[in-house]
Amino acid sequence: MQDAQKLKTTERRLRPKMIEGEHTFGTVSDRIGGITLKRRTPFGWFIGFGIGFLIVQVLMSTITYLLFTGVGVFGNNQPVGWAVPIINFVWWIGIGHAGTLISAILLLLNQKWRTSINRFAEAMTLFAVACAGLFPLLHTGRPWLAYWMFPYPSTMGMWPQFRSPLIWDVFAVSTYATVSLLFWYVGLIPDIATLRDRAKNKYFKIAYGLLSMGWRGSARHWHRYEIAYLLLAGLSTPLVLSVHSIVSLDFSVSQVPGWHATIFPPYFVAGAIFAGFAMVLILCIPLRVWYNLKDFITDAHLIYMGKVMLATGLIVVYGYAMELFFGWYSATEYERFMIYNRVWGGPYWWFYWLLILCNGVSIQFLWFKRFRESAFWLFIISLIVSVGMWLERFVIIITSLHRDFLPSSWGMYSPTMWDVSMFVGTLGLFLTLVFLFVRFLPVISIFEIRTLLPQANVHGHSEDFEENVIDVQDTEKT
Amino acid sequence: MAQVFHRAANNVAKISIVVAIILAGVAGYVYTQVARSSYLTGRYLEKQQPVQFSHKHHVGDDGIDCRYCHTAVETSYSAGIPPTQTCMNCHSQIWSDSPYLEPVRASYRENKPIEWERVHDLPEFAYFNHSIHIAKGVGCSTCHGQIDNMPAVYQENTLQMEWCLACHREPEKYIRPKSEIYNMNWQDADLTAQERLNLKADYKIRSKEMLTSCSTCHR
Numbered sequence: 291m292q293d294a295q296k297l298k299t300t301e302r303r304l305r306p307k308m309i310e311g312e313h314t315f316g317t318v319s320d321r322i323g324g325i326t327l328k329r330r331t332p333f334g335w336f337i338g339f340g341i342g343f344l345i346v347q348v349l350m351s352t353i354t355y356l357l358f359t360g361v362g363v364f365g366n367n368q369p370v371g372w373a374v375p376i377i378n379f380v381w382w383i384g385i386g387h388a389g390t391l392i393s394a395i396l397l398l399l400n401q402k403w404r405t406s407i408n409r410f411a412e413a414m415t416l417f418a419v420a421c422a423g424l425f426p427l428l429h430t431g432r433p434w435l436a437y438w439m440f441p442y443p444s445t446m447g448m449w450p451q452f453r454s455p456l457i458w459d460v461f462a463v464s465t466y467a468t469v470s471l472l473f474w475y476v477g478l479i480p481d482i483a484t485l486r487d488r489a490k491n492k493y494f495k496i497a498y499g500l501l502s503m504g505w506r507g508s509a510r511h512w513h514r515y516e517i518a519y520l521l522l523a524g525l526s527t528p529l530v531l532s533v534h535s536i537v538s539l540d541f542s543v544s545q546v547p548g549w550h551a552t553i554f555p556p557y558f559v560a561g562a563i564f565a566g567f568a569m570v571l572i573l574c575i576p577l578r579v580w581y582n583l584k585d586f587i588t589d590a591h592l593i594y595m596g597k598v599m600l601a602t603g604l605i606v607v608y609g610y611a612m613e614l615f616f617g618w619y620s621a622t623e624y625e626r627f628m629i630y631n632r633v634w635g636g637p638y639w640w641f642y643w644l645l646i647l648c649n650g651v652s653i654q655f656l657w658f659k660r661f662r663e664s665a666f667w668l669f670i671i672s673l674i675v676s677v678g679m680w681l682e683r684f685v686i687i688i689t690s691l692h693r694d695f696l697p698s699s700w701g702m703y704s705p706t707m708w709d710v711s712m713f714v715g716t717l718g719l720f721l722t723l724v725f726l727f728v729r730f731l732p733v734i735s736i737f738e739i740r741t742l743l744p745q746a747n748v749h750g751h752s753e754d755f756e757e758n759v760i761d762v763q764d765t766e767k768t
Numbered sequence: 769m770a771q772v773f774h775r776a777a778n779n780v781a782k783i784s785i786v787v788a789i790i791l792a793g794v795a796g797y798v799y800t801q802v803a804r805s806s807y808l809t810g811r812y813l814e815k816q817q818p819v820q821f822s823h824k825h826h827v828g829d830d831g832i833d834c835r836y837c838h839t840a841v842e843t844s845y846s847a848g849i850p851p852t853q854t855c856m857n858c859h860s861q862i863w864s865d866s867p868y869l870e871p872v873r874a875s876y877r878e879n880k881p882i883e884w885e886r887v888h889d890l891p892e893f894a895y896f897n898h899s900i901h902i903a904k905g906v907g908c909s910t911c912h913g914q915i916d917n918m919p920a921v922y923q924e925n926t927l928q929m930e931w932c933l934a935c936h937r938e939p940e941k942y943i944r945p946k947s948e949i950y951n952m953n954w955q956d957a958d959l960t961a962q963e964r965l966n967l968k969a970d971y972k973i974r975s976k977e978m979l980t981s982c983s984t985c986h987r
């Protein structure tokens with residue numbers, strides 16, 4: 291009795307539980323698997339999917355018009371040759387990074403809280419990369435010749451220009467997409483097998499049966515699975531850093547003031563993880579309410595993600611500060627003018643301040659428990675951060691280009707309706723893919739959630755358990 | 769619960785991985801062959817012309833110099849297609865009533881050019897100039913083959929970019945002395961490597977970097 295009392299008083303010092311409610315292995319499978327195997331698709335799903343699918347038609351119309359007319363339909367023109375398409379590309383690619391970070395780095399660091407969110411964060415990565423890929427592909431004007439960017443024994447007798455960061459992009463992004471897909475799929479196999487075994491519908495049985503690749507859950511299967519998953523995590527880990535570093539080199543390798551800065555790679559990577567966690571929060575806050583998954587995606591998860599957002603956001607703000615510092619420290623008139631033009635002198639000055647407001651000011655609320663622990667405020671801040679990250683790329687790309695070295699070539703940029711419809715269209719594509727994913731695949735890793743249950747620790751000395759004991763002993767001494 | 773797939777499906781899956789890899793390899797090889805095939809490049813395909821004109825007869829048997837008809841080859845981007853009048857220089861005198869030559873005479877009478885079929889058709893985005901190649905020691909037969917053996921002219925080479933670049937990267941392998949430009953029987957082995965290098969210097973042929981720069985051919 292006294293022991294129990296002691297435990298209760300020290301509970302606050304323990305790590306927060308990553309799973310709530312009374313659950314057994316069976317109820318976990320029922321709850322998560324049930325989302326896909328339920329006989330009736332909820333009406334709300336059709337509404338969400340319908341909205342997404344309608345917006346996909348906007349994307350399709352835009353692409354059709356673009357292919358029949360040419361890239362002139364976009365607003366890109368001298369001096370702003372790179373404009374909204376590359377902003378959108380960088381924005382989407384950045385969003386994907388949280389998925390890879392959660393699945394790879396947090397796995398290697400043995401962070402238990404990744405288990406509940408890694409599956410749909412990885413799915414989000416894939417969908418974001420798919421949306422991102424559309425922009426560079428379509429802005430080439432002749433996407434059917436995009437394979438020219440890959441090194442293959444062509445009749446042109448040439449290799450791609452390996453010294454160009456744009457070619458590095460091709461490799462970085464395609465590697466990223468491939469490894470992310472493999473990682474996501476390998477992680478799905480045991481769960482798909484669970485669904486296969488529980489499905490009543492014949493077609494689902496066949497589809498899940500094909501996808502689960504004969505998984506029987508034997509000890510040998512698990513052994514191989516663990517090795518493969520760990521290897522893929524190792525492969526993905528450098529990708530978290532490399533992909534957005536290379537995207538940032540698209541800019542920093544050039545000599546345009548505002549682009550040519552050494553801080554770009556780490557600054558972009560932090561921004562990517564920042565934006566990615568914002569998107570994970572945007573997705574998981576409604577998801578856990580609609581599908582009643584609060585037991586698995588607990589408040590503790592949201593708080594952790596809020597903290598990561600705060601940390602990476604502060605790195606990004608440091609990046610903004612350094613950009614200003616570099617402008618002054620360079621003692622170059624072009625760099626100094628760029629800062630002057632960006633911050634208060636130029637026509638786009640208010641984009642900069644909007645950016646500071648969205649990415650710099652809004653995250654300061656995350657210092658406070660009240661905001662961090664409120665799903666509502668986390669959701670709002672995440673939305674603001676998503677807008678802010680888009681503005682960041684706008685400020686970097688457009689504001690730097692529209693006032694370049696030669697005053698005679700200065701100009702203004704405005705997107706056309708096709709720029710807008712293309713971006714909105716990819717949002718629709720993303721939404722559609724998310725809804726399809728939620729409907730047909732387990733949104734949370736069933737078998738990994740099971741390992742969080744006390745029943746999984748049959749030997750009673752899991753790492754968590756040991757940590758808890760130490761924590762309790764500490765309290766007893768004091 | 770009964771499984772929809774039999775145990776044997778596992779083996780099918782494993783085999784399909786191997787098959788997919790092999791198929792991908794085969795597809796890659798087939799691509800490299802098809803992309804360079806005469807089906808796509810038109811190489812070695814004889815073109816039928818409105819007049820049964822034989823280069824083999826006029827060049828090989830009669831020994832007429834290329835420049836007699838292709839007069840602009842040393843001074844212009846185009847070698848030039850001879851006007852009907854050039855044909856009639858001789859054919860008003862010899863074979864003047866041959867039925868084979870009726871289209872030529874008709875063209876002369878009506879002052880209407882013969883519509884020859886183009887054999888070597890470079891795409892518009894590639895800039896090509898005959899005169900510079902002649903001036904720098906590239907012989908006719910290097911690109912066009914032994915025209916003096918062709919009753920109907922065909923394309924001797926693929927005209928693909930890799931073919932152009934093969935010479936632009938190492939021009940010293942393909943050049944010959946000025947006196948041999950119109951020699952249809954010239955062989956590259958007729959000069960030693962050193963002689964060809966000297967020739968390259970004499971012709972003042974520019975560096976590989978200049979010759980393979982994008983704007984050399986895509987202007």
